[in-house]
Amino acid sequence: MYQEVILDHYKHPHGRGLRDGDAEVHHVNPTCGDEITLRVRYDGETIADVSYEGQGCSISQASASVLNELLVGKELGEARKIQAAFLELMQSKGQLEPDDAMEEVLEDAVAFAGVSKYPARVKCALLSWMAWKDATAQALSEGKTA
Amino acid sequence: MYQEVILDHYKHPHGRGLRDGDAEVHHVNPTCGDEITLRVRYDGETIADVSYEGQGCSISQASASVLNELLVGKELGEARKIQAAFLELMQSKGQLEPDDAMEEVLEDAVAFAGVSKYPARVKCALLSWMAWKDATAQALSEGKTA
Amino acid sequence: MTYLPGLLDTEAIRKDFPLLDRTVHDGKKVVYLDSAATSQKPRQVLDAMGEYYERHNANVHRGVYTIAEEATALYEGARDKVAAFINAPSRDEVIFTKNASESLNLVANMLGWADEPYRVDHETEIVTTEMEHHSNIVPWQLLSQRTGAKLKWFGITDDGRLDLSNIDEIITEKTKIVSFTLVSNIMGTHNPVEQIVRRAQEVGALVCVDASQAAPHMVLDVQALQADFVAFTGHKMVGPTGIGVLWGRQELLEDLPPFLGGGEMIETVSMHSSTYAPAPHKFEAGTPPIAQAVGLGAAVDYLSAVGMENIHRHEQAITGYAVKRLLEVPDLRIIGPADAEDRGATISFTLGDIHPHDVGQVLDEQGIAVRVGHHCARPVCLRYGIPATTRASFYLYSTPAEVDALVDGLEHVRNFFA
Amino acid sequence: MTYLPGLLDTEAIRKDFPLLDRTVHDGKKVVYLDSAATSQKPRQVLDAMGEYYERHNANVHRGVYTIAEEATALYEGARDKVAAFINAPSRDEVIFTKNASESLNLVANMLGWADEPYRVDHETEIVTTEMEHHSNIVPWQLLSQRTGAKLKWFGITDDGRLDLSNIDEIITEKTKIVSFTLVSNIMGTHNPVEQIVRRAQEVGALVCVDASQAAPHMVLDVQALQADFVAFTGHKMVGPTGIGVLWGRQELLEDLPPFLGGGEMIETVSMHSSTYAPAPHKFEAGTPPIAQAVGLGAAVDYLSAVGMENIHRHEQAITGYAVKRLLEVPDLRIIGPADAEDRGATISFTLGDIHPHDVGQVLDEQGIAVRVGHHCARPVCLRYGIPATTRASFYLYSTPAEVDALVDGLEHVRNFFA
Ligand SMILES: Cc1ncc(COP(=O)(O)O)c(C=O)c1O
Numbered sequence A, B: 001m002y003q004e005v006i007l008d009h010y011k012h013p014h015g016r017g018l019r020d021g022d023a024e025v026h027h028v029n030p031t032c033g034d035e036i037t038l039r040v041r042y043d044g045e046t047i048a049d050v051s052y053e054g055q056g057c058s059i060s061q062a063s064a065s066v067l068n069e070l071l072v073g074k075e076l077g078e079a080r081k082i083q084a085a086f087l088e089l090m091q092s093k094g095q096l097e098p099d100d101a102m103e104e105v106l107e108d109a110v111a112f113a114g115v116s117k118y119p120a121r122v123k124c125a126l127l128s129w130m131a132w133k134d135a136t137a138q139a140l141s142e143g144k145t146a
Numbered sequence C, D: 001m002t003y004l005p006g007l008l009d010t011e012a013i014r015k016d017f018p019l020l021d022r023t024v025h026d027g028k029k030v031v032y033l034d035s036a037a038t039s040q041k042p043r044q045v046l047d048a049m050g051e052y053y054e055r056h057n058a059n060v061h062r063g064v065y066t067i068a069e070e071a072t073a074l075y076e077g078a079r080d081k082v083a084a085f086i087n088a089p090s091r092d093e094v095i096f097t098k099n100a101s102e103s104l105n106l107v108a109n110m111l112g113w114a115d116e117p118y119r120v121d122h123e124t125e126i127v128t129t130e131m132e133h134h135s136n137i138v139p140w141q142l143l144s145q146r147t148g149a150k151l152k153w154f155g156i157t158d159d160g161r162l163d164l165s166n167i168d169e170i171i172t173e174k175t176k177i178v179s180f181t182l183v184s185n186i187m188g189t190h191n192p193v194e195q196i197v198r199r200a201q202e203v204g205a206l207v208c209v210d211a212s213q214a215a216p217h218m219v220l221d222v223q224a225l226q227a228d229f230v231a232f233t234g235h236k237m238v239g240p241t242g243i244g245v246l247w248g249r250q251e252l253l254e255d256l257p258p259f260l261g262g263g264e265m266i267e268t269v270s271m272h273s274s275t276y277a278p279a280p281h282k283f284e285a286g287t288p289p290i291a292q293a294v295g296l297g298a299a300v301d302y303l304s305a306v307g308m309e310n311i312h313r314h315e316q317a318i319t320g321y322a323v324k325r326l327l328e329v330p331d332l333r334i335i336g337p338a339d340a341e342d343r344g345a346t347i348s349f350t351l352g353d354i355h356p357h358d359v360g361q362v363l364d365e366q367g368i369a370v371r372v373g374h375h376c377a378r379p380v381c382l383r384y385g386i387p388a389t390t391r392a393s394f395y396l397y398s399t400p401a402e403v404d405a406l407v408d409g410l411e412h413v414r415n416f417f418a
């Protein structure tokens, strides 16, 4: 499960640190104590920034880094598609063999395919993605995006 | 366990029916619904009568009949010895082989030795004896005997 | 051999059940007619548990090592199997308990500690029936004592049916919960769920169905029942001891408070306060009956492979035959429905004035295992003015020859005490 | 091979435990270091349960046929064995539950529903510690919420011991119950029973000891403890899942009210009211975990044959060795006592800032099974400001070679994430 790509993101995370945002959420994985504080900033429909801070295992840390890399700069609709694809991959219990089309959408995130075989770790991989979804909903409801 | 003696007492019980007494008790075996109402009458230290009525299995019925046969006419001290010997026999889990000395004391009641192997039935055999003990204690505390 | 339409291939089935080869009293083959108390277990169930302990044993949830992941998958897989077996809308509605009694106590306690609109208190009423197993009476008596709620119940007719003639007075606007058995464990009666559920829904009461004697013997579809809770127990349905099930409607399980507190049922704990995991875990405190869940999973696999409809048909055939043959025995009186309609394969009877203890003991000497006593349903005995009954109960491995053995055995009993 | 004085003949012992032969990840032999979560089971225990199901399976109590008498004798015989194992003054003080969590909830609920002088209410206080398993925290939180009683607790010192410096302020005249663990499941700490019991007795409070992590590993003598209740769980002491024990002092069990209602726990039932059987049956509603009791009986036989003193000595040797070797690993910090004094064979640690999940996962790839997380003792993690620990726990079948494998594995973890 520890793909080189994952270890890389873990050791050299993208966009780590808290910066200005339209909404902030704090998510916890109670079974392992992983925590993340995450902020989103929108520029109209475009994700201007996703900044975050937290503690957790390599999988949760790397996943947040990948999220930042993948989503920042994307339109909201596009980002949602990516999030849905990542969720599907993580819930596949190792049954989904990533193909080219998936790699197109998920880029580095396909490296997490192996994690989906480990139910205890799936939550770690999803922590930041759930936080992002939640923060986005919050930002939307506060009318910060178009 | 169904010795001829037991079946005889069951089919032809001794002293069944309620007659005058110094004390009356009602005992129930909640696990099988066996019930007995039992009265004792003392004449000084002597057991003048043990009368009883109830419903129950052959073992509990026969045991009451044997009790009546054994105890009526005995001195209280002697009766207590018999009761203790019967209790010991019933709690022996089939380990006690009745010898002549025991047969001397328990007479027909030694036929219950086989019952002691069946934990579920031991209570049936003891129902009337416990009732007698209780009724006697009651009679004593009311000062009916010397 | 007696041929009856609808019988299963018991010769093949009996090979799966090691205990049925047991002999007692110098070589007499056991005739096991006490499946209503507990069923025998097929090799498949024992093997599944053995395999679990020998290869996959670890504590479940949270483990990141291989064996712990396997144990978790097996345990949660058993939940999937049970959910499918009872047609539950969601696997998260299936709670593993230690037995049906715990399941029923769980419901009673949830309602006692619940907020409105579920809360049972001194202004409300609880309804059950006179036909219940003690495990569906005492929890409600305790709840009634502890909350002041009034306990009411349906009576029984002379022929062993629920007397619903006064249903509108029994189930009223004050009723918070109606709890009753689908199949009587002493008389075998099948109860009319629909009528009771309809009335309960009318007044907004919850319905709890004790399916302990139903789940082993017929298709159990919790959606078709339209109940709110359904309880049953593993050991009566070819599963192991030490496991029971409570099915509950998801939104209720979300709203109702936990019962037992401890590991596994929490979300996060501090010394000051705790939050709880979502159902079903909220109701499963401590290390669950892991091996027993695996065994129960194998049990429902086994039953499903034979087919619950086929099992039901088999038992109907046996019951019809048994009722007919038993009524040939002089002085035998069936307590409960004296025909094969709307009833299960559990038949209670009295035999003249021979006490059931004596009936059971003399049958045992012939290798025939029946249960005697009040069968944890003493109110039924009180209702019919009898101290106890003799009860023969049949299952998928029972044969007409065993019915014959019982009838012959009873003749012997009569002669013995004549 | 490392020779340590006091070691058991693990080569012989390991032959009894089929799972220890398991391999994972392409042939790597399992190094099972998670016995504090659940122990492995010897063949003798599995055989006892198999034999029960295949030859003696029937519901217990009240049956008059041979197999039912045998099942009852086996079940009640297991109670005798457990009573002897803990030196209980009477077998009737041994209650079988489903796990230690139920045992602890049982105590909490008995006290919540009790009459004076035991009753816990809003004027009284409950005392526990920060070192408890969630199963000895949440039941008391629930009791406190439901009765208004105040919950107080002892803190922990920096080196993983109970801080009893303020014992006279924590345990006061208002205290009704003090419940604490004999051995910590996360840090292995052995707690000073005597001092706590003495203070509790001074103020007339009851004492409940959670012996879940003690019963498997050392001589447990409930009379020597002088506690009022002692709880433990079968699956951690080479027994099956699905069974726990609560020992309680006879006069308390007589006075305290029942918890779960149902079959087996009653004396007589009518629809209007019921009376209860004497303890232990009063507290055992429904069909008990029969096969699991038989398994637990075989487990205490097994442990007694090896000898609890010998097991304790073995674990002390292993613990001393493990502490020494672990402290050689750079960046490794032991959470809890960092020596082998007054502690059990359970060692929690952190490894630099590598998250325990990652430690556990990479160890698993080498076949090494440790537990990671808060180990159902989150307040301990909060106390030390860490999200989780990695925990290695040893038992009678653990070897110094397994300690070495762990240490090598941790080196590999460090390199992997360096
Ligand atoms: C100290 C302690 N108490 C209580 C428990 C709860 O035991 P169970 O999960 O068997 O209920 C455990 C183990 O999980 C424990 O380690």
Ligand SMILES: Cc1ncc(COP(=O)(O)O)c(C=O)c1O
Pocket (backbone or CB within 6 Å): C036, C037, C099, C100, C101, C102, C133, C135, C136, C181, C183, C184, C185, C210, C212, C213, C233, C234, C244, C376, D263, D285, D286, D287, D288
């Ligand atoms: C109808 C009914 N309900 C409840 C129970 C209780 O089941 P358990 O003893 O497994 O808790 C039984 C069986 O004993 C039963 O027959």
